Amino acid sequence: MTDPIAARTRPIAIAHRAGNQLDRLRAAEAVGVDYVETDVWLHRGRLEIRHEKTAGPLPVLWERWHLTPGWTPRFELAELLQSALPETVFLLDLKGINRRLPAVLVETLAEYAPGRPFAVCSQNWDLVDAIRDHPNATAFYSVGKPWQLRRLAARLDRVGRHAVSIKSSLLDAATVRAIKERASAVVPWRVRTPAQAQQLLDWGVDGINADDLALLRDVMNDLRVPLSARHRATLS
Numbered sequence: 001m002t003d004p005i006a007a008r009t010r011p012i013a014i015a016h017r018a019g020n021q022l023d024r025l026r027a028a029e030a031v032g033v034d035y036v037e038t039d040v041w042l043h044r045g046r047l048e049i050r051h052e053k054t055a056g057p058l059p060v061l062w063e064r065w066h067l068t069p070g071w072t073p074r075f076e077l078a079e080l081l082q083s084a085l086p087e088t089v090f091l092l093d094l095k096g097i098n099r100r101l102p103a104v105l106v107e108t109l110a111e112y113a114p115g116r117p118f119a120v121c122s123q124n125w126d127l128v129d130a131i132r133d134h135p136n137a138t139a140f141y142s143v144g145k146p147w148q149l150r151r152l153a154a155r156l157d158r159v160g161r162h163a164v165s166i167k168s169s170l171l172d173a174a175t176v177r178a179i180k181e182r183a184s185a186v187v188p189w190r191v192r193t194p195a196q197a198q199q200l201l202d203w204g205v206d207g208i209n210a211d212d213l214a215l216l217r218d219v220m221n222d223l224r225v226p227l228s229a230r231h232r233a234t235l236s
Contacts, residue, residue, distance in 0.1 A: 003117045003138050004034035004089060005163055005185050005206075012187055012207025013216040019090055020049055020075070022083055029084070031213045032220070035091040035119060036084070040077060042101040047077035047108055077105070081112040091140065091165075094122040102130035109136075121165045123148065125155060132162060140165040140187070149175070156182040165189055165209065168196065173203040180204060194218060 004012055012035070015028035019038030028036045041048045077092075084090070094101055102120075109118060121140035122128050132139035141156070143149050143166040156162065161184045168188035179186050189209035191197050197208050197219055208219045 003119075005119075005138050008034075008185075008206065011201060011205075011219050012185065013220050014091055014187060014189075014207060014209035015213060015216060016189060016209050016211045018213075019080055019084075022080075025080070025084060025088075027213055029088055031217050033213070033216055034207070035089050037091045037093055037121075037209065038077075038080065039093045039095055040101070040105065041095045042098045042104055045104075047101075047104060049075040049077055049080055077108055078112050081109070084113075086116075089117050089119065091119040091121055093142070094120055094124065094127040097124060099126070099130070102127055106131065106134060119163075128162075129159065132159065138163060143167065143170065146170065152179065153182060163187065163206075168200060171200065171203065171205070176200075176203045176205055191215070 013031075013033040014035040014037055015024070015031070015033045016037050017039060018024040018028035018033070019036045025036060038049055041050060080090075092105065094105070105120075109116070115136065117136050117138070119138040119140060120128055120131050121142045123142045123144050125141055128139050128141055131137055139162040141152065141162060141164050143152055143164060149166070149170050152164065156164075161182065163185040164179055164183045165187050166179070166189070168190050171188055176186055185206035186204070187207040187209055188200050188205055191200065191208045191210045192212065194215060197210070197215060200208065201219075208216065210216055
């Protein structure tokens with residue numbers, strides 16, 4: 001197995017949150033995406049797979065406008081790794097501020113997926129820093145807010161050329177060019193339509209992170225040629 005960033009010959013396809021549920025994992029594996037994104041929390045010593053947050057001592061999980069019971073069994077990383085195909089590469093989105101998360105993650109990967117390439121991302125860049133030099137890891141510094149974008153160049157100048165995962169609404173052609181001067185790859189998330197994906201690819205991004213698996217299939221095939229090149233081919 002090889003790291004998709006290093007081996008890429010086409011746009012990278014990342015299935016957003018597809019590792020959070022087994023049925024979504026199976027669907028993403030069927031499409032053959034490069035990375036299956038998975039949200040990972042360290043909670044009470046366990047690596048839990050979920051996007052929802054805990055509510056302190058209350059036995060509920062919450063996200064925006066809905067609550068879910070927190071007392072039911074929770075999906076854990078060990079179960080996910082055991083359920084995945086051997087060739088599946090996970091992009092593990094490290095959540096929260098628990099500084100022990102990277103170390104526990106490395107221990108769990110060594111036990112349940114020894115030698116398997118993986119990627120980590122987080123808007124808590126200190127968590128990425130703690131694991132970026134692992135021999136099997138690819139590091140993505142996640143950017144979801146304008147103030148993080150303003151600080152990105154200084155961080156990459158300090159740590160070297162690593163990948164960047166960034167909210168698509170923060171990008172334009174000039175911003176993509178500026179990030180690529182320092183980053184090994186730029187992959188936007190919250191990409192919802194083929195037109196949006198094509199615009200981002202024309203700006204020079206290296207891949208797409210999306211919920212829509214059909215869109216990702218197109219990114220891996222039909223959308224690999226920029227619109228400008230298609231236009232020239234039509235005219236010739």
